[in-house]
Amino acid sequence: MKSALSENHRYGLPMMVVHWLMAVGILTAFGVGLYMVDIPGITPFKLKLFNWHKWLGVTLFALVLLRIVVRLMSKTPKYPAHWGHNTVLFAKLGHMALYVFMLGVPTFGYLYSLASGYPVVWFGVIELPVLIDKDPALKDLFKTLHELSGKGLVFLVAGHVLMALKHHVLDKDGILGRMIPGMRAD
Amino acid sequence: MIYRLAFTVASMAAGLAFVGFAVPALAAPLDVAQSEVTATFKQFNVPVSGNFRKFSGDVQYNPATPSDTKATLSVETASYDLGDPEYNKEVAGKDWFDSKNHPKATFLITGVTGAGNNLQATGDLTVRGIKKPLKFPVKIQTAGGKHTFTGKTQIKRLDFKVGADGEWGDTSLVADEVVIDFKLVMPAK
Numbered sequence: 001m002k003s004a005l006s007e008n009h010r011y012g013l014p015m016m017v018v019h020w021l022m023a024v025g026i027l028t029a030f031g032v033g034l035y036m037v038d039i040p041g042i043t044p045f046k047l048k049l050f051n052w053h054k055w056l057g058v059t060l061f062a063l064v065l066l067r068i069v070v071r072l073m074s075k076t077p078k079y080p081a082h083w084g085h086n087t088v089l090f091a092k093l094g095h096m097a098l099y100v101f102m103l104g105v106p107t108f109g110y111l112y113s114l115a116s117g118y119p120v121v122w123f124g125v126i127e128l129p130v131l132i133d134k135d136p137a138l139k140d141l142f143k144t145l146h147e148l149s150g151k152g153l154v155f156l157v158a159g160h161v162l163m164a165l166k167h168h169v170l171d172k173d174g175i176l177g178r179m180i181p182g183m184r185a186d
Numbered sequence: 187m188i189y190r191l192a193f194t195v196a197s198m199a200a201g202l203a204f205v206g207f208a209v210p211a212l213a214a215p216l217d218v219a220q221s222e223v224t225a226t227f228k229q230f231n232v233p234v235s236g237n238f239r240k241f242s243g244d245v246q247y248n249p250a251t252p253s254d255t256k257a258t259l260s261v262e263t264a265s266y267d268l269g270d271p272e273y274n275k276e277v278a279g280k281d282w283f284d285s286k287n288h289p290k291a292t293f294l295i296t297g298v299t300g301a302g303n304n305l306q307a308t309g310d311l312t313v314r315g316i317k318k319p320l321k322f323p324v325k326i327q328t329a330g331g332k333h334t335f336t337g338k339t340q341i342k343r344l345d346f347k348v349g350a351d352g353e354w355g356d357t358s359l360v361a362d363e364v365v366i367d368f369k370l371v372m373p374a375k
Contacts, residue, residue: 042276044353051230117235117269124231134235134269 009185010178012074018067019179022060022102023157029056030154054113054120058128061106064099077185080173091163098160101153108149112142213246213256217332220371223261223293227343228361236277240265243293245372247333252305252326257295257335257370263288263313282349288314293368298324307337311366313346328374335370 117134177185322339
């Protein structure tokens with residue numbers, strides 16, 4: 001009885017796994033991205049970081065697609081009953097924005113790489129499609145979009161974490177257990 | 187069958203007639219604006235191409251005597267353009283082209299063998315003062331008052347000591363193989 005109830009209030013294990021993988025991946029990609037662009041000149045290490053950053057970005061893009069499929073196929077927990085209309089709306093918009101940015105940041109990064117004349121070869125093995133040709137004007141455009149959306153995504157992640165903590169700690173919603181395996185969810 | 191044979195004989199006869207009226211080939215300067223020289227390498231298996239923006243040269247070609255074809259191409263190594271100033275600076279630097287000490291790379295075609303669509307060019311390439319022989323297929327087309335020579339050849343950068351020292355010598359990072367593509371255009375008259 002208890003387990004059936006708590007299942008309704010929690011995300012399924014596949015959603016939890018992909019959520020935490022992406023959390024680690026997004027922060028790593030962001031950190032590496034900020035660090036690598038500040039390395040002066042061109043060094044082997046810088047090239048390595050650029051490639052790892054791209055491989056990670058493509059992986060995150062694949063993960064978010066997988067996540068959307070898993071989400072559509074599984075039952076998402078209901079919002080706490082006592083939440084007001086605006087709180088629910090705000091949470092929904094926030095989550096939707098996270099998905100939009102999780103799709104957008106790697107897409108812009110991928111197009112930025114192509115417009116710069118660098119196709120992406122995933123893990124140095126799988127050649128991904130060259131959708132656009134080298135183009136200096138598009139390169140500048142996608143560079144800006146990638147950087148801005150990347151910062152936007154991290155800003156959203158920060159907001160997401162703060163709101164989750166606010167609900168859990170201040171409002172005592174017990175909300176963290178929905179996404180943390182093994183933690184109690186009310 | 188008989189038609190094909192007749193055609194072959196006729197074209198051979200035409201070819202012989204042509205050779206009979208051969209005029210000496212004249213070297214003509216390249217139409218630089220229409221010509222292109224590209225080098226493509228792989229870093230982490232990613233193919234990356236750059237164009238040489240500055241080069242000059244001349245080609246000696248007579249359609250009647252393609253085997254006498256000769257071409258001289260002098261390329262400014264510092265003009266290799268990867269589309270990013272930082273990369274361009276690195277590649278012109280002393281680890282790679284060492285453009286300060288070796289401002290030019292030269293590419294020579296010293297002869298062409300074969301016929302029709304099966305032409306083989308022989309020549310040599312000098313980069314960083316190191317000269318290596320080359321042999322590669324070449325295509326010659328004449329249209330719109332121009333002769334166009336296209337071809338590609340694969341070289342090894344380490345043969346020319348390009349990026350040979352230190353970490354850049356690691357070919358799992360930047361592959362040893364480099365493909366040079368060229369399109370040389372000259373006026374047909």
